[in-house]
Amino acid sequence: MATSWLDFWNGSHRIYVNARHAKVHYAKIAADFIVLIPNRQATVVDWGCGEASNAFEIAAHAGRLILCDAASATRDRLTARILASSDVRATRIDVVSPNDLRLQYRAEVDLFVVNSVLQYLSEPELTQLLDDARALLAPDGTLVIADVIPTQDDLIGDIRNLLATAWRYGFFLAALAGLVATFFSPYRRLRNTVGLARHNEADFLARLERAGFKAERMQPNMGFDQRRMAFRAKATV
Numbered sequence: 252m253a254t255s256w257l258d259f260w261n262g263s264h265r266i267y268v269n270a271r272h273a274k275v276h277y278a279k280i281a282a283d284f285i286v287l288i289p290n291r292q293a294t295v296v297d298w299g300c301g302e303a304s305n306a307f308e309i310a311a312h313a314g315r316l317i318l319c320d321a322a323s324a325t326r327d328r329l330t331a332r333i334l335a336s337s338d339v340r341a342t343r344i345d346v347v348s349p350n351d352l353r354l355q356y357r358a359e360v361d362l363f364v365v366n367s368v369l370q371y372l373s374e375p376e377l378t379q380l381l382d383d384a385r386a387l388l389a390p391d392g393t394l395v396i397a398d399v400i401p402t403q404d405d406l407i408g409d410i411r412n413l414l415a416t417a418w419r420y421g422f423f424l425a426a427l428a429g430l431v432a433t434f435f436s437p438y439r440r441l442r443n444t445v446g447l448a449r450h451n452e453a454d455f456l457a458r459l460e461r462a463g464f465k466a467e468r469m470q471p472n473m474g475f476d477q478r479r480m481a482f483r484a485k486a487t488v
């Protein structure tokens with residue numbers, strides 16, 4: 252039984268209510284990611300990338316796409332998918348752990364995206380992430396941290412947001428069933444025990460500043476939940 256978020260993501264989990272939900276989610280994240288890429292030669296990092304279903308589409312808009320995830324099971328699946336592909340865009344994609352990322356790259360990343368991950372990080376993990384991003388960014392590189400849960404977030408809002416997205420994209424009944432399943436799921440148990448990290452906008456901007464960034468709120472947020480926050484930051488010299 253998973254006792255940490257990383258265990259949870261390393262195990263077999265059902266975070267999307269069905270295949271359509273996963274498809275719609277990753278397509279939206281990819282579209283929101285692509286508009287952030289500064290040019291076709293850019294080196295971009297997707298930190299906490301998850302299944303990254305639309306990675307080839309993102310890679311088509313960049314020089315190099317670095318998919319980084321702490322969950323080894325996720326990295327294994329991504330690597331297998333990329334090795335099995337004859338798509339030329341696969342040659343532009345690397346799959347790495349956060350540790351590999353830290354060791355293999357330095358001051359060369361043009362865009363560093365962290366979407367929907369902060370809620371699973373402990374305080375020391377967040378500090379390490381910001382230090383890594385600071386060291387990895389090229390001088391004019393941009394850090395985007397998105398889908399950050401605000402302090403006033405609530406479960407009812409999450410449910411309402413899922414149902415609204417499901418209604419719009421045609422998986423409403425599956426979403427209702429998914430909500431019932433979630434009630435009995437390891438996700439809910441961890442949410443109640445370990446908890447999800449939440450952040451206050453002003454405090455988070457100050458934290459980014461202390462970590463060596465000049466930061467601002469970015470709108471819209473990536474993905475479907477506009478109650479959650481996104482931040483854009485550049486390293487200060």
Ligand SMILES: C[S@@+](CC[C@H](N)C(=O)[O-])C[C@H]1O[C@@H](n2cnc3c(N)ncnc32)[C@H](O)[C@@H]1O
Nearest residue numbers: 256257260299300301321322366367368371372
């Ligand atoms: C909700 S998924 C986000 C996936 C993708 N970024 C997206 O927007 O769909 C969260 C990701 O964070 C990673 N993660 C969870 N806990 C972590 C931790 N403690 N340290 C590093 N990564 C973690 C998981 O492996 C998972 O891939």
